[in-house]
Structures are given as structure tokens and as C-alpha cells.
Amino acid sequence: xxxxxxxxxxxxxxxxxxxxxxxGLDLKVPRGQIYGFLGPNGxxxxxxxxxxxxxxxxTQGSATVLDTEVPGDAxxxxxxxxxxxxxxxxxxxxxxxxxxxxxxxxxxxPVADRGARxxxxxxxxxxxxxxxxxxxxxxxxxKQRLALACAVLHRPDLLLLDEPTSAVDPQSRxxxxxxxxxxxxxxxxxxxxxxxMDEAERCHRLAILDHGVxxxxxxxxxxxxxxxxxxxxxxxxxxxxxxxxxxxxxxxxSVTQLGTRLRVLLPDIHNEPVVMVxxxxxxxxxxxxxxxxxxxxxxxFVAVTLKPAERLQ
Amino acid sequence: MKxxxxxxxxxxxxxxxxxxxxxxxxxxVGLPVIQMLLFGYAINTDVRNLRTAIANQxxxxxxxxxxxxxxxxxxxDIVESVETALDLEDLLRRGKISIGAIIPADFxxxxxxxxxxxxxxxxxxxxxxxxxxxxxxxxxxFGFDATAVASGGRSIIEVRPxxxxxxxxxxxxxxxLMGVILTMTMILFTAVAIVRERERGNLELLINTPLxxxxxxxxxxxxxxxxxxxxxxxxxxxxxLLFDVPVRGSVVxxxxxxxxxxxxxxxxxxxxxxAAKTQFQAMQMMVFVLLPSILLSGxxxxxxxxxxxxxYIGEILPNTHFIRLTRGIMLRDASLSELTPDLAxxxxxxxxxxxxxxxxxxxxxx
Numbered sequence: 001x002x003x004x005x006x007x008x009x010x011x012x013x014x015x016x017x018x019x020x021x022x023x024g025l026d027l028k029v030p031r032g033q034i035y036g037f038l039g040p041n042g043x044x045x046x047x048x049x050x051x052x053x054x055x056x057x058x059t060q061g062s063a064t065v066l067d068t069e070v071p072g073d074a075x076x077x078x079x080x081x082x083x084x085x086x087x088x089x090x091x092x093x094x095x096x097x098x099x100x101x102x103x104x105x106x107x108x109x110p111v112a113d114r115g116a117r118x119x120x121x122x123x124x125x126x127x128x129x130x131x132x133x134x135x136x137x138x139x140x141x142x143k144q145r146l147a148l149a150c151a152v153l154h155r156p157d158l159l160l161l162d163e164p165t166s167a168v169d170p171q172s173r174x175x176x177x178x179x180x181x182x183x184x185x186x187x188x189x190x191x192x193x194x195x196x197m198d199e200a201e202r203c204h205r206l207a208i209l210d211h212g213v214x215x216x217x218x219x220x221x222x223x224x225x226x227x228x229x230x231x232x233x234x235x236x237x238x239x240x241x242x243x244x245x246x247x248x249x250x251x252x253x254s255v256t257q258l259g260t261r262l263r264v265l266l267p268d269i270h271n272e273p274v275v276m277v278x279x280x281x282x283x284x285x286x287x288x289x290x291x292x293x294x295x296x297x298x299x300x301f302v303a304v305t306l307k308p309a310e311r312l313q
Numbered sequence: 314m315k316x317x318x319x320x321x322x323x324x325x326x327x328x329x330x331x332x333x334x335x336x337x338x339x340x341x342v343g344l345p346v347i348q349m350l351l352f353g354y355a356i357n358t359d360v361r362n363l364r365t366a367i368a369n370q371x372x373x374x375x376x377x378x379x380x381x382x383x384x385x386x387x388x389x390d391i392v393e394s395v396e397t398a399l400d401l402e403d404l405l406r407r408g409k410i411s412i413g414a415i416i417p418a419d420f421x422x423x424x425x426x427x428x429x430x431x432x433x434x435x436x437x438x439x440x441x442x443x444x445x446x447x448x449x450x451x452x453x454x455f456g457f458d459a460t461a462v463a464s465g466g467r468s469i470i471e472v473r474p475x476x477x478x479x480x481x482x483x484x485x486x487x488x489x490l491m492g493v494i495l496t497m498t499m500i501l502f503t504a505v506a507i508v509r510e511r512e513r514g515n516l517e518l519l520i521n522t523p524l525x526x527x528x529x530x531x532x533x534x535x536x537x538x539x540x541x542x543x544x545x546x547x548x549x550x551x552x553x554l555l556f557d558v559p560v561r562g563s564v565v566x567x568x569x570x571x572x573x574x575x576x577x578x579x580x581x582x583x584x585x586x587x588a589a590k591t592q593f594q595a596m597q598m599m600v601f602v603l604l605p606s607i608l609l610s611g612x613x614x615x616x617x618x619x620x621x622x623x624x625y626i627g628e629i630l631p632n633t634h635f636i637r638l639t640r641g642i643m644l645r646d647a648s649l650s651e652l653t654p655d656l657a658x659x660x661x662x663x664x665x666x667x668x669x670x671x672x673x674x675x676x677x678x679x
Contacts, residue, residue, distance in 0.1 A: 053521055055517070055520065055521060075523070075525075078521065078522060079523050081521075083518070083521040085514055087514040087517075088514065089513070089514035089515050089517055089518035090515070090518065091513075091515060092513065103522075106519075106522045106523065106524050107522060107523060108523070
């Protein structure tokens with residue numbers, strides 16, 4: 001029986017000794033979508049991905065991944081998922097072609113189809129010129145394309161990508177996302193972890209993880225609409241001094257400096273956030289203009305990863 | 314002054330790192346102690362307790378006195394009594410004894426005949442040390458043998474060296490050296506091969522494919538078994554060409570024994586790979602196996618001459634059993650069926666080490 005969800009996790013937890021890497025994670029990933037996992041380093045993204053593909057046994061909870069129960073028959077799951085590790089994990093002392101061939105053999109891809117499949121991937125992932133180059137000598141972007149080509153070689157239904165773009169330049173990241181959209185268009189479900197906001201923004205849906213706890217879940221638009229915060233942008237002559245003043249205001253959740261601008265997050269229980277900021281700056285004798293602006297995903301991230309004590313007004 | 318503070322910074326960092334690297338710390342303390350113990354106990358040129366069987370074809374007061382005095386020397390440890398010289402040769406070939414003493418029916422008469430030796434010692438001469446000790450027995454005065462002194466140094470004992478009559482060292486060393494070389498290369502190859510993949514992250518990829526851990530282990534081990542067989546051929550060839558080391562027994566038997574030994578070492582290598590986190594650690598662990606494999610296996614010093622405690626350690630090591638097998642097959646023309654205990658040990662060792670390694674391996678990421 002097939003459900004609408006590629007991944008349906010219920011209360012997944014993983015503890016390493018006293019460290020709670022992941023706590024009570026519920027997750028529903030619809031089929032054929034790109035689902036983002038946004039969180040700082042150590043927030044439990046990798047641990048969750050490893051639990052979902054059966055590499056780690058959850059301390060508590062369970063998940064249904066492609067109609068297979070986890071923990072349980074991870075063996076049934078392996079042929080159906082493609083996994084790209086955070087660190088380049090193919091063989092540096094084999095050529096690009098040999099790596100692809102090895103993966104094809106491990107996944108028992110039909111022999112008759114093998115040559116054509118590898119050729120297709122070399123073309124599609126722009127690796128034709130590197131075909132006989134040792135993988136270890138390639139650039140970050142090339143390695144990443146090879147890793148993705150290997151992860152999709154056996155046409156998996158679900159791709160688990162653990163910070164796939166952390167070691168590549170912006171252009172390679174753009175190209176990479178183009179490929180991901182192509183795969184999703186063909187029906188592949190993709191779970192991708194990242195700590196880049198611009199990447200998170202590209203996902204159909206995303207979950208934000210903080211200290212092993214899911215603090216937000218939804219489409220980027222939903223999350224931006226539901227921050228519970230006013231975003232006030234301040235342009236000041238002396239942004240550093242202005243920051244100190246605003247920081248001391250009651251209720252201010254966060255102040256971030258972006259060049260000469262300041263981004264101020266205030267809980268939306270206040271009706272006149274701009275007036276409040278203006279007054280404070282005027283009282284301190286700092287020349288500045290303030291205006292209300294729409295929240296970005298970064299604001300969402302800042303808002304939901306505040307410590308509970310800070311979130312309480 | 315600045316230079317001094319920078320040097321101090323390096324020193325502090327090194328000491329901190331050393332303190333956190335338990336294995337290196339273990340080498341700093343453990344290696345000297347273990348080496349001292351190994352060498353101190355194993356190097357024993359005053360060899361005693363050589364396993365000996367006696368074919369006593371007569372039972373007179375004189376013969377009993379001879380056996381008693383032989384025993385008193387403590388050079389021999391009489392482990393068995395048999396009927397005929399043939400039985401002694403059989404025990405020698407199977408490696409059960411190092412010396413076989415024949416006391417003939419006319420022992421009493423021979424004692425009083427200064428022109429003839431009264432007792433024949435059949436000695437496993439493949440180890441020159443043992444042969445040397447047996448020769449020392451010849452010059453030992455026996456209490457009842459008054460004529461020996463009178464007749465100017467005639468010995469009542471005649472030594473018949475078997476297997477290596479020319480007393481050439483390579484003949485004894487090379488069968489043992491095969492074991493040492495294979496121990497070194499086989500353990501290192503497998504241990505490093507897996508640890509390297511873990512270090513480089515390849516393993517995380519592999520265990521996320523349909524590949525089972527058994528498939529991975531078998532696939533990893535088979536190329537090295539072939540390499541081990543090639544190494545064996547190389548050692549045998551060079552031994553034959555340059556040092557004229559014979560293979561008196563069956564080459565097939567030798568290769569069967571070597572297969573079991575290579576498998577045992579590869580299993581041990583896999584086991585090490587489940588414990589070592591870095592290639593350097595794997596190499597450090599290999600040293601702890603290699604040293605006793607050289608010193609306590611009977612390769613450098615006669616096994617019988619070592620104290621019991623050292624012998625117990627030696628019995629655990631695959632190399633000890635392999636050296637018994639190779640010396641038996643190559644030098645004494647023994648067949649594998651005569652050496653079953655050593656072969657059985659190697660197989661059992663492989664199964665145990667392999668099972669433990671496989672059990673530990675599947676739980677790697679948790």
C-alpha cells in the first residue's frame with residue numbers, strides 16, 4: 001500500500017550518551033517534492049538523515065520511508081534510495097567512469113543498460129571531459145556532480161542529500177539546483193539538508209531544526225507569513241551605536257547589522273514597531289530612518305531558533 | 314624569547330595530543346615492557362625441556378639408570394614411550410617430539426664395548442639449536458659409564474640428525490620467515506584497506522548501498538588471499554633458488570596450510586580494522602601482533618625452550634601453528650593429515666576472528 005508521503009517520521013529521537021542529537025521529530029515529506037532541512041551545524045540534520053536510511057538506529061520513534069519501516073528492513077530500502085554524504089565519499093583513486101561503473105555493479109544495474117546509463121549521466125552531469133580523470137583530482141563542483149550522478153544512477157525514488165553544496169562555488173550551486181528540480185519533476189522525492197538560506201528558499205517545503213528539535217515546518221511562504229515578528233529595517237549614520245540602543249529596547253528579539261542597515265525583529269504583539277524604534281533612536285540622538293519590511297527566510301530562521309526564554313515576551 | 318614561547322607552545326600541544334592518543338601512549342609504555350619481556354623470556358640459549366620420546370627395547374637396571382640420569386639433565390622432557398625406532402620417526406615427523414632416544418636390546422653389552430655407541434638419539438635437526446643441544450648430551454658424563462672416561466672421550470650416545478643434516482640455517486629460517494612475512498603483509502593489507510575507506514568516508518557510502526557486510530568482507534579479503542599465495546610462491550622460489558631450501562612434502566598441502574594461515578591473518582586484520590580509527594592506529598596494533606609472532610612463535614627461538622608463560626602466548630598466535638605446519642611439510646615430509654591440530658587451530662581462529670569482526674562491523678555507525 002502506497003501512501004502520499006515518501007517519508008513519514010513519528011517521534012524520531014537519537015541520543016548519543018547524554019547528547020540529545022534529535023528529539024521527537026515528526027516529519028512528513030510528500031512524494032515528488034524537494035524538502036529542505038534547514039539548521040545550523042550540530043542541529044541534528046545528518047543524524048536524522050542517517051536514521052531515515054537505516055544507518056543509525058533511533059533511540060525512540062520510527063519512520064515509514066518509501067513504505068518500509070525504519071528501523072527494520074533497511075535492506076529493502078537501500079536499493080530504492082540514493083544517498084549523498086556530506087563529505088565526498090567516492091573513490092579518489094578511481095576515475096570518474098570507474099566510480100560510476102562500480103556503483104552500477106553494486107546496485108546490480110542491468111548489464112545491457114549500464115553503458116548507456118553511465119554515458120547519459122556523464123553527459124547530463126557535464127563530466128564527459130573528466131571521464132578518465134581520477135576523482136580525487138577534480139574540483140569541488142565536479143566531485144559534487146559525480147557524487148550526485150552516483151546517487152541517482154540506480155534511479156532511486158528518494159534522494160537523501162546531506163549538505164550537498166557545502167564545498168562548492170555559487171555557480172555550481174545554481175547548476176546543482178537546476179538538476180535537483182529536474183529530478184523532482186521526474187517524480188523523485190528529495191530531502192536535502194543545508195544551512196544556506198537561498199537554498200532553503202528554493203525548496204517546496206522545509207523544516208527548520210535547532211538543537212535536534214523541529215522548530216518550524218511548512219512552505220517557505222507559510223513560514224515567512226507566520227514568523228510572529230515585525231521586521232523593521234533601520235538605516236543609520238552610526239549603525240553600530242544604533243544597534244546598541246535598539247538592543248536595549250524591551251522585547252527586541254534580534255538585531256542584525258547588514259552593512260549600514262540594521263534588521264530588527266520585534267514580536268508582532270506591538271502595534272507600532274517603527275514608531276518604537278524611531279523614538280528610541282531619536283532619544284539617543286542617532287540620525288536614522290526606520291521602515292517595516294517583509295520577513296525573509298533568514299528572519300524566519302532567527303525567529304524560530306531563539307531560545308525559548310527569549311521567545312517569551 | 315619569542316622563539317622560546319613558540320617552542321613551548323609546540324611542546325605543550327604535543328604533550329596534550331600524546332596524552333589523548335591512548336594507543337601511542339600504550340606504545341610508549343607498552344612496547345618497551347613487552348619487548349623486554351618477550352626477549353627476556355624467549356631468548357634462552359640454555360634450551361631445556363625438549364620434548365623427547367624413548368623407545369626402550371630393554372629393561373635392565375642399567376637402562377633404567379640411564380633414563381633416570383637423562384631425565385635429571387632437564388635438557389629433555391620425556392613425554393612418551395614407544396616400541397620401535399619407526400614409532401620415533403613417526404613422532405618426529407609429526408612434530409610431536411624433537412628428540413627420539415633408542416635404547417637397544419643389547420644396551421648393557423654395548424655400554425661395556427668402547428667401540429660402539431649404546432644409545433641412538435634421533436634429532437629433529439631442522440632447528441640447529443636443538444641439534445646443538447643434542448650434541449651437548451653426547452659429551453655429558455653419565456654416572457655409571459666409567460669406561461667412557463677411561464676410553465678417552467668415547468660417548469655412549471650417538472646423534473643422528475634428521476631433516477637438515479648440513480645444519481644450514483636458511484633451511485630452518487625460511488619456512489618460519491614465510492609465516493612472519495605473511496603475518497606482516499596480510500594483517501596490514503586488510504586492516505589498512507578498511508580503515509582507509511572509513512577515513513576517506515567511502516565506507517559510509519558503501520554501507521548505504523545494497524552491499525551486505527558479508528559481501529564487503531569477502532570481496533575485500535579475496536584479492537589479498539591471492540596476493541598472499543603469490544607471496545608464498547615468491548618466498549618458496551627465492552628460497553629454492555638462492556638458499557636451496559627443500560619442499561620435501563606435498564606442495565598442495567603447503568598451499569592448503571598457507572590458505573588457512575592467510576585466512577586467519579586476514580580475519581585478524583579485519584578485526585583490527587573494526588577497532589582502529591586511523592591507518593596509523595591500525596599499524597600500531599599490527600606491531601603488537603607482529604612482535605610476538607616473531608619472538609614467541611618458535612621462529613627465532615625453539616618453542617620448547619621458552620618458559621610456559623611465553624608458550625601459552627605463542628599458542629594463541631596463528632604464526633606459531635603455521636610455522637609448525639611449514640616446517641613439518643617442507644622439512645620433515647609430513648602430510649597435512651599428520652599435522653591436523655595446527656591446521657584445525659588456524660581454521661578455528663579464522664572462524665572466531667571473522668565472526669567477531671562481522672558482528673562488530675555491522676554496528677559501526679551507531
